[in-house]
Amino acid sequence: MHIQLKEIHKFYGPVHANQGINLTVDSGTIHGILGENGAGKSTLMKILSGYIQKSGGEILLDGRPVEFRNPAMASRMGIGMLYQDPLDFPPLTVLENFMLGQVHGTRLSARDWANKLKELAEHFDFHLDPEAPLAALTVGERQQLELLRLLSLGARLLILDEPTTGISPVQKEVLFQALRKLAREGRTVLMVSHKIEDVEALCNRVTILRQGRVTGEMEAPFDPETILAHMFGTPPSPPPKCAKEAGDQVLAFREVSAEGGRAGLNECTVSFQRGQVVGLAGLEGSGQGVFLRLAAGLQKPLTGTVLLDGQDMRGADHHEFKRRGVTFLPTARLEEGLIPGLSITEHFALAACRQTFLVPWLDALKVARTRVEHFKIRGTPETSVEGLSGGNQQRLLLSLIPPSPKVLLLEQPTRGLDVESAHWMWQHLLNLCDQGTTILFSPAELDEILMVADRVLVFFNGRIVLDVTAEEADPDRIGSAIAGRVSDE
Numbered sequence: 309m310h311i312q313l314k315e316i317h318k319f320y321g322p323v324h325a326n327q328g329i330n331l332t333v334d335s336g337t338i339h340g341i342l343g344e345n346g347a348g349k350s351t352l353m354k355i356l357s358g359y360i361q362k363s364g365g366e367i368l369l370d371g372r373p374v375e376f377r378n379p380a381m382a383s384r385m386g387i388g389m390l391y392q393d394p395l396d397f398p399p400l401t402v403l404e405n406f407m408l409g410q411v412h413g414t415r416l417s418a419r420d421w422a423n424k425l426k427e428l429a430e431h432f433d434f435h436l437d438p439e440a441p442l443a444a445l446t447v448g449e450r451q452q453l454e455l456l457r458l459l460s461l462g463a464r465l466l467i468l469d470e471p472t473t474g475i476s477p478v479q480k481e482v483l484f485q486a487l488r489k490l491a492r493e494g495r496t497v498l499m500v501s502h503k504i505e506d507v508e509a510l511c512n513r514v515t516i517l518r519q520g521r522v523t524g525e526m527e528a529p530f531d532p533e534t535i536l537a538h539m540f541g542t543p544p545s546p547p548p549k550c551a552k553e554a555g556d557q558v559l560a561f562r563e564v565s566a567e568g569g570r571a572g573l574n575e576c577t578v579s580f581q582r583g584q585v586v587g588l589a590g591l592e593g594s595g596q597g598v599f600l601r602l603a604a605g606l607q608k609p610l611t612g613t614v615l616l617d618g619q620d621m622r623g624a625d626h627h628e629f630k631r632r633g634v635t636f637l638p639t640a641r642l643e644e645g646l647i648p649g650l651s652i653t654e655h656f657a658l659a660a661c662r663q664t665f666l667v668p669w670l671d672a673l674k675v676a677r678t679r680v681e682h683f684k685i686r687g688t689p690e691t692s693v694e695g696l697s698g699g700n701q702q703r704l705l706l707s708l709i710p711p712s713p714k715v716l717l718l719e720q721p722t723r724g725l726d727v728e729s730a731h732w733m734w735q736h737l738l739n740l741c742d743q744g745t746t747i748l749f750s751p752a753e754l755d756e757i758l759m760v761a762d763r764v765l766v767f768f769n770g771r772i773v774l775d776v777t778a779e780e781a782d783p784d785r786i787g788s789a790i791a792g793r794v795s796d797e
């Protein structure tokens with residue numbers, strides 16, 4: 309499918325999110341859309357997929373002007389969009405989710421649908437169990453399922469919004485192979501991303517947006533420096549790492565075993581000092597997610613104990629952990645972190661958690677104003693979370709961290725942030741560590757660990773198989789440990 313966007317404009321009230329965007333994408337190609345947080349990328353893709361209406365401009369598919377009033381119309385014309393946060397139904401099974409929206413003249417039985425799903429999954433080397441509950445799937449698998457659903461609906465243009473955010477490197481490679489195959493088969497792929505390495509690995513051509521306008525277009529092979537310059541003006545530099553003395557022990561696990569993820573956690577004994585920044589590496593589901601939830605008191609150990617400041621936390625719930633200074637930030641920001649429908653101010657009112665009869669709205673508004681400014685959130689205290697771009701939702705989540713937590717547990721803290729914002733955010737987090745906060749984080753990328761961590765733990769199959777300082781953290785050694793190969797150096 310050949311796509312042409314001419315002079316696309318979009319206003320959200322006074323916000324001019326797309327300001328006359330022109331874009332041409334050829335059939336059978338993979339086209340990248342890059343840009344800083346709030347540049348207008350998702351807005352443009354939502355217009356193209358019929359999710360929102362443009363304020364002006366023209367869309368041509370295979371040379372013919374089209375108007376979409378809703379996603380169903382766009383879908384009928386062969387456009388499918390995979391959103392940053394999967395739009396599926398966790399209470400349903402894989403097969404039931406696959407069948408959603410599939411309208412056919414003839415009635416197919418559940419077995420026919422299961423066969424169809426199996427066939428498509430095999431074609432792309434995806435491993436999905438039709439009977440499994442969706443809630444048991446990783447983000448990467450949910451994404452694979454949605455991709456198959458869109459294809460079975462007849463999508464000829466696939467739009468992917470930050471598809472590699474929140475998935476493991478292995479799943480990323482499986483996804484990339486599938487997208488290359490789709491392009492070879494003549495389908496068109498549009499991929500929104502912040503990650504230059506993903507664009508380099510996959511795209512034939514890239515368009516860069518900044519503040520609602522196109523600032524550059526280029527063909528592969530790409531020059532990363534030029535891309536960064538188009539995205540930000542001055543290329544951003546990483547936050548400086550500073551050496552510090554290990555403080556007292558704050559958090560410890562003693563022979564903790566628990567269920568969850570693919571492998572659970574098996575007899576884990578480890579401790580952490582005040583002010584440490586610890587990166588938790590491993591394939592998705594290897595134990596690091598369960599580990600963080602146990603450390604937050606969101607999940608209880610089957611055996612063993614978690615100690616906070618030397619005190620046994622058996623029987624304590626998440627609120628008790630919170631009272632003692634433990635803060636947890638989850639990956640699924642719109643499912644576990646933020647509350648869709650509530651404004652920024654309402655989030656701060658909730659976070660204040662006062663047991664008073666009247667909600668202190670003025671205080672919440674004051675905090676919201678300061679944090680919006682300090683965290684450079686593109687929005688106002690009245691903006692609801694859905695009105696924020698993905699990166700700005702992540703900034704809001706980070707701005708909800710209390711002033712000086714004792715232990716900060718972060719799942720993919722820079723998810724959806726552009727590199728400049730990610731560096732800025734880490735600077736903020738490292739300042740907290742200088743004041744004594746201990747940070748444990750599990751990022752999507754190993755590079756992020758290497759950039760900021762003092763210590764690296766690698767999880768494999770529910771166990772910590774490597775525990776090294778930043779100086780000992782050689783990427784090859786970590787990579788091997790992630791894959792379950794550990795040498796005794």
Ligand SMILES: Nc1ncnc2c1ncn2[C@@H]1O[C@H](COP(=O)(O)OP(=O)(O)OP(=O)(O)O)[C@@H](O)[C@H]1O
Nearest residue numbers: 320325345346347348349350351695697698699700
């Ligand atoms: N529903 C909405 N209501 C009001 N403003 C919105 C809405 N959606 C987006 N915006 C605003 O439009 C601008 C562009 O947002 P958009 O989500 O398109 O950016 P983006 O490039 O996808 O950013 P990110 O990389 O952070 O996801 C931002 O200023 C954002 O706050």
